[in-house]
Amino acid sequence: MKLNDFKLERFFARFEFTAPYLLCTSDCESFTIEELLALEKNAGEAFRKLHLGYTETLGNPELRCEISKLYTNTTPDDIIVLAGAEEGIFIFMNVLLEPGDHIIVQSPCYQSLSEIAHAIGCKVTDWSMDAQNNWELDLDFLKKNITRQTKAIVVNFPNTPTGYTMTGEMFNKLIEIARQHDIYIFSDEVYRFLEYLEKDRLPSACEVYDKAVSLGVMSKSFGLPGLRIGWIAARDKVLYKKIASFKDYTTICSSAPGEFLATLALRNKEYILKRNLGIITSNLQLLEIFFKKYEDLFEWVKPRAGLLIFPRLKFEQEAEAFCLDLVNKKGVLLLPGNIYNYDNHHVRFGFGRLNMPEALAKLEEYLEKGII
Ligand SMILES: Cc1ncc(COP(=O)(O)O)c(C=O)c1O
Known part of the structure; x- marks a missing residue:
């Protein structure tokens, strides 16, 4: 079986562990082993054994x-x-x-x-x-x-x-x-x-x-x-x-x-999901404000679930060039739509992480420079 390159994974491989502001990740904020073990009495001892x-x-x-x-x-x-x-x-x-x-x-x-x-x-x-x-x-x-x-x-x-x-x-x-x-x-x-x-x-x-x-x-x-x-x-x-x-x-x-x-x-899923949904819904409120403010640049669909959106760029620059310039200048990573074999005018945002507000603020700094 011959598999083509996994475009998304190849793109992430270039930036995931170097860009400081991952604004397109598809997972919720993670936990440490210590935090998980603290969820139950005796879990630490059982894990060590x-x-x-x-x-x-x-x-x-x-x-x-x-x-x-x-x-x-x-x-x-x-x-x-x-x-x-x-x-x-x-x-x-x-x-x-x-x-x-x-x-x-x-x-x-x-x-x-x-x-x-x-x-x-x-x-x-x-x-x-x-x-x-x-x-x-x-x-x-x-x-x-x-x-x-x-x-x-x-x-x-x-x-x-x-x-x-x-x-x-x-x-x-x-x-x-x-x-x-x-x-x-x-x-x-x-x-x-x-x-x-x-x-x-x-x-x-x-x-x-x-x-x-x-x-x-x-x-x-x-x-x-x-x-x-x-x-x-x-x-x-x-x-x-x-x-x-x-x-x-x-x-x-x-x-x-x-x-x-x-x-x-x-x-302990109730605790974990509640914590994760809390982060997502609070980040989503910030995104609503952001997309209202920049409605001349992005068109988005507010989701009813999950932590991903795929807004359309309303400016001429292609998504990949926009994402590369943004990550090089501000360290903010967005994912261009062409890695989905989709058009080059959409970008993926992910909003499950705790530092999303900072990442969004860095994106705003970039947009305010009027580069686009
Ligand atoms: C829709 C979808 N399915 C499957 C996967 C693979 O998940 P995992 O990394 O846990 O194997 C991903 C990862 O991004 C995904 O977005």
Whole structure:
């Protein structure tokens, strides 16, 4: 299999650990091990005594139990723990798809959601969100593009990079379309639980459709990407077994310290999510003021969930040139839309970090210089 460069990761590799103001990151503010261990009495001692042998291939049973509680109708037997969400995408695509198959992928998207299928030799149809209409998706387009070769519909709500989330009504229709055609839904739910109002939280796809695979991770909503713990929730037993067998060729099992800390974090998820949502909603208020002030330069869609937005630049300079000049002059990193194979006139903002107000102030300094 020949994979093209992962444009987003290559772009981040240049700046992520050198630019002081990351204004486009896709995760929430993280925690230290010390902070996590302080969440429970005796956790520190238990962590120090942790055995560092191989762990169970499907994932630590206690962790799978905590993960299964995130869904209404899954059991630990429906959960496989993986090395981040990325391993879940890689394995799902590899076990499901053959050359010549067809998948439909919400677009723009996190590149691996379409790239791996391309590399396998599949036909990939982009199901584009409409920038002119608040990033809405068109279900008629979806219906018209399903063929006998279509194996899966790939979606991501809340979405990266746009922040878009469907309504519950549309989501039900989407599930019905997949059911009628008996095709899989691969639902990337790495930003789930970051809805500003609980009523906007969609059901997890695996809760409502037995041929749905839900992808979760500790990296985004929980702010713990360094754990490298993700998972797949799937009630389809045939697919589940294939995913478990494939894992023998990728990571075999997860890291024991990662599993320990993920279990601890999930037992304390209310605290962690409340803290993270607090940071996000307070940053969002600042962004509202910012986009009002600079409405001649940016057009944005205020999201109902998550920590990402994908505003359009209303000036002539291309997004990549703008981002490079900004990071070189002010150390503020934004992500240009062309790395999503999208146009070069949108940029991704991420607002899950505690230092977002400072990063935004630096961006303002840059804009006030009248460079654009
Ligand atoms: C939508 C989406 N899915 C999956 C991933 C991969 O997550 P992880 O780094 O935890 O493997 C990302 C990371 O940015 C993402 O944005």
